[in-house]
Amino acid sequence: MSFDVFTISALVDEFMDTLVGGRVQDVIDVDEMGLGLEIYANRRRHYLYMSAEANQPRLYLAAGKLRRGLMKPTQLGLLCRRTVESGIVAHVSQPAWERLLQIDIAGPEGDVSLIVELMPRRANVLLLRDGVILDCLKRVGPDENRYRLSLPNHDYVPPPPIRGQLAPDDVSLESLRRIMDAVEKPSVQTRRVLPGRILGMSPLLAKEIVFRASGRPDAKAQDSDCRALLDAYRALVAPLLRRRWQPGIGYEMDVAAEFAAFPLSFLDWQARPTMSGAISEFYGLQRSPDAYDEAKKPVRKAIDEARARLSAKLSSLKQGLKDESELRTIKQSGELILAYQTALRDGQELLRAHYEPDEPELIIKLDPELSPIENAQSYFRRYEKAKGARKAIPSLIAETTTELAFMAQLESDLSSANNWPEIDDVIQILQERGHWQGKKLRRIGGGGRQGPLRVVSRDGYVVWIGRNSRQNESLTFKTANSQDLWLHARGVPGAHVVIRNDGRRIGDDLILEAAAVAAHYSQKRNDQHVSVDYTRVKFVKAIKGAGPGMVTYRNEKTVSVAPRDETALRK
Numbered sequence: 001m002s003f004d005v006f007t008i009s010a011l012v013d014e015f016m017d018t019l020v021g022g023r024v025q026d027v028i029d030v031d032e033m034g035l036g037l038e039i040y041a042n043r044r045r046h047y048l049y050m051s052a053e054a055n056q057p058r059l060y061l062a063a064g065k066l067r068r069g070l071m072k073p074t075q076l077g078l079l080c081r082r083t084v085e086s087g088i089v090a091h092v093s094q095p096a097w098e099r100l101l102q103i104d105i106a107g108p109e110g111d112v113s114l115i116v117e118l119m120p121r122r123a124n125v126l127l128l129r130d131g132v133i134l135d136c137l138k139r140v141g142p143d144e145n146r147y148r149l150s151l152p153n154h155d156y157v158p159p160p161p162i163r164g165q166l167a168p169d170d171v172s173l174e175s176l177r178r179i180m181d182a183v184e185k186p187s188v189q190t191r192r193v194l195p196g197r198i199l200g201m202s203p204l205l206a207k208e209i210v211f212r213a214s215g216r217p218d219a220k221a222q223d224s225d226c227r228a229l230l231d232a233y234r235a236l237v238a239p240l241l242r243r244r245w246q247p248g249i250g251y252e253m254d255v256a257a258e259f260a261a262f263p264l265s266f267l268d269w270q271a272r273p274t275m276s277g278a279i280s281e282f283y284g285l286q287r288s289p290d291a292y293d294e295a296k297k298p299v300r301k302a303i304d305e306a307r308a309r310l311s312a313k314l315s316s317l318k319q320g321l322k323d324e325s326e327l328r329t330i331k332q333s334g335e336l337i338l339a340y341q342t343a344l345r346d347g348q349e350l351l352r353a354h355y356e357p358d359e360p361e362l363i364i365k366l367d368p369e370l371s372p373i374e375n376a377q378s379y380f381r382r383y384e385k386a387k388g389a390r391k392a393i394p395s396l397i398a399e400t401t402t403e404l405a406f407m408a409q410l411e412s413d414l415s416s417a418n419n420w421p422e423i424d425d426v427i428q429i430l431q432e433r434g435h436w437q438g439k440k441l442r443r444i445g446g447g448g449r450q451g452p453l454r455v456v457s458r459d460g461y462v463v464w465i466g467r468n469s470r471q472n473e474s475l476t477f478k479t480a481n482s483q484d485l486w487l488h489a490r491g492v493p494g495a496h497v498v499i500r501n502d503g504r505r506i507g508d509d510l511i512l513e514a515a516a517v518a519a520h521y522s523q524k525r526n527d528q529h530v531s532v533d534y535t536r537v538k539f540v541k542a543i544k545g546a547g548p549g550m551v552t553y554r555n556e557k558t559v560s561v562a563p564r565d566e567t568a569l570r571k
Contacts (some may be wrong), residue, residue: 003057003118003142004202008094008101010245010261010275011059015103018046018061024105029070029077032567033137035125036066039089050116050125058283059101059116061276076135079127083107083134097162097199102167115156121451124357128156147466149476153230164200176226176233183441190214190229193221200240204260209233211228211266237261247275249282255295256282257420285367299414299426307407314400317393327386333364334379341372365398386510399545403433405493406469406547412523413468413491421450432546452479457569463514464502465566467521472496472549473542482538485511487518488551490558491530494522496549498537510569519563530562539545 016095030036034051037240047062073081087107103114111133115126126136133156140150150159166175181191184510194206211217213225230285235489239246250258250267272278276532337344340353344366351364366375378425410426414429416449417423430436452475453465464479476486476496483497485506497518499506506515509533531557540553 001058001206002120002202003099004260005094005097005206006199006202006205006240006245006261007008007259007275007279008059008099008118009240009243010221010247012060012092012094012101013243014275015048015089015101016408018042019103020092021088022046022089023561024084024089024491027077027080027085028066028068030066031069032074032121034069035074035077035080035137036062037084038066038397039476041089051116052123052125054121054123054454056283057116057118057120059118059376060278060279060283063277063280063284074137076125076127076137078113083109083112083127083129087112093551096157098159098382099495100159101323117159119159119203124150126150126156131156157177162199165196168199171198171230171237173230174228176230180221180224180226183221186220188221190221190224191217191219195458200237204258204264205236205262208260208262208264208266212236215272217266218430218567227551245275246271247278248272249278251421253295255420277406278326279388294558295420295423296414296417299413299423299430303407303411303414303426305437306430307404308402310400310407312396314404314458317397317400325423327390330379330386332381333362334376334383336364336435337366337376337550341376344372345497380522380556386469402543402546402550406524406550407435409469409493409547409549416467417523422468429469429547438541453566455566455569457510457513459503459504459510461506461510461567463517463569464498465517465521466496466498466549469549476537476540476551477542480556482536483535484537485514486540487514487532488525488553489519490533492523494518494524496551497521512559513564513568515559516561516564519561520565525563528562530563531558 018263019039019041022039024037025040026038028036028038030049031051033053034049035052036047039046039048045065047066049060049062049066051058051059066569084105084107087105089103090106090111091104092101093104099119100115100117103178105112105114110129113128115124115128117124117126124138124140127134133150133152135152136150138150139152140148141147147160150552157502164321179193185195189210191203191206192208194209195201195203208363209229209232210219212235213219213228214223224276245261246263247261248259248263248269249256250260250269252267254361258264258265259278261275263271272281276490336353336355337351341518347368349366349368351366352361354361354365361494368376370378410429414423414426417426427436450471453467453473455463457463464475466475472495475498480486480498481501483501484535486502487497487499488494495518497514499510499514514535515532517531519525519527522530524530533553535553537557539555540551543550
């Protein structure tokens with residue numbers, strides 16, 4: 001669900017038709033990472049929304065009026081009010097094969113340009129005059145990117161030029177064969193080979209081409225038919241190169257999964273009149289509270305069934321764990337049968353005897369079909385089995401209890417999931433751990449996996465937020481450093497939150513704000529007060545054999561906070 005070059009090209013054509021010549025009547029601070037323009041053009045008001053959200057940057061004409069979502073405007077919003085408001089939209093363009101769009105405006109203080117960069121994780125909205133950055137939504141200094149600084153009073157540096165990729169018109173049977181022959185691992189999926197080799201080839205476009213060529217989106221490179229790939233490529237790309245757009249939304253399991261400027265035959269495709277209309281509707285559906293309810297139902301059922309099986313297993317294990325007195329009684333019963341074997345009658349079903357004179361009488365059941373020796377051996381076998389279980393069962397009980405706790409974490413992951421990749425993370429983990437009954441599902445949706453949420457506090461501290469099990473695992477054991485500060489809601493499933501230690505002292509106020517975020521992304525998000533533990537990352541250890549993100553920790557301190565989302569860190 002990312003913006004590829006053809007989606008942006010379709011928006012350029014749409015904006016050229018609808019916005020050029022229009023007057024910017026208002027600048028709207030929609031949210032922390034989103035800016036809106038009200039533009040009066042062609043005798044009607046248009047609302048342009050530009051977002052630099054890291055995981056889902058977006059740009060489109062909204063279906064309805066944009067609303068201010070911030071009490072205090074951003075610096076970029078204030079500057080745009082001065083330099084863009086009352087200006088005339090002069091031109092809209094896109095550098096060749098780049099995922100960015102430029103809007104040139106004849107403003108009240110001179111010509112300016114808005115650059116909307118739509119690359120996930122590197123998204124930004126910048127205001128330029130004569131190639132110099134006036135301001136931007138995300139300021140990027142030399143510690144984050146030495147090649148491209150995004151700071152006021154610095155020259156704007158465009159993305160590095162694309163080199164070594166085939167021009168779309170140069171794709172031939174021979175060039176496709178060279179691409180496929182150069183694949184080092186033939187088992188890799190073809191749709192992962194094509195992006196990076198051909199200009200404009202996004203993962204979504206490659207997936208559609210492979211599906212049209214082979215009937216399945218996950219076909220492997222070793223099975224590729226280059227002639228079929230070429231035919232599918234030409235049929236799909238030729239209209240795009242002539243700027244003949246066919247915007248729409250692709251549905252999977254009745255949930256909007258993708259938008260595109262071309263039909264997606266591997267999904268349930270529904271065409272829309274404009275690219276903006278498709279994008280606006282898509283994100284409206286994505287943000288609906290019940291957008292993914294149907295898709296979550298089978299996943300939630302799998303979690304419930306897994307919990308039921310694990311609970312039954314735990315109960316059985318506890319029943320099979322004999323205490324010391326039970327073990328002693330079983331052994332004594334076998335010994336008493338041997339001691340009284342000559343006195344036992346054929347067919348006798350009970351033996352009453354004292355093992356010690358001062359102890360209660362034992363009532364021992366006998367199998368009338370067995371001899372006294374065989375009955376004694378049966379009790380000794382039970383004793384050896386129970387003794388062995390006594391050694392093994394405690395560890396099995398601990399493993400099962402941990403897995404039950406992990407199911408609670410997955411349930412929390414599913415409840416907070418608000419896109420396909422996050423739902424899919426839960427499905428894949430259930431399948432990997434053997435909790436998915438029936439046929440395994442391929443990865444659903446078309447978006448890539450999302451990483452932990454990165455937030456920069458108002459004092460310049462980097463804070464990372466893992467919003468599901470996989471992100472928690474990656475954040476704590478790959479992204480974080482040993483001296484970083486780690487936070488987690490106490491005793492419940494939830495996010496791992498990490499404050500990067502950059503050499504400065506991490507103040508109590510920041511700890512409380514990060515703790516509030518950890519509480520928000522936990523199972524107790526609706527409570528008024530939540531206990532949150534914090535410690536250094538070096539004191540956090542993964543639980544051996546447990547699911548991803550399951551940890552133990554020590555040397556912690558605890559604070560009590562009211563849950564708040566990540567905006568608490570920025571204000």
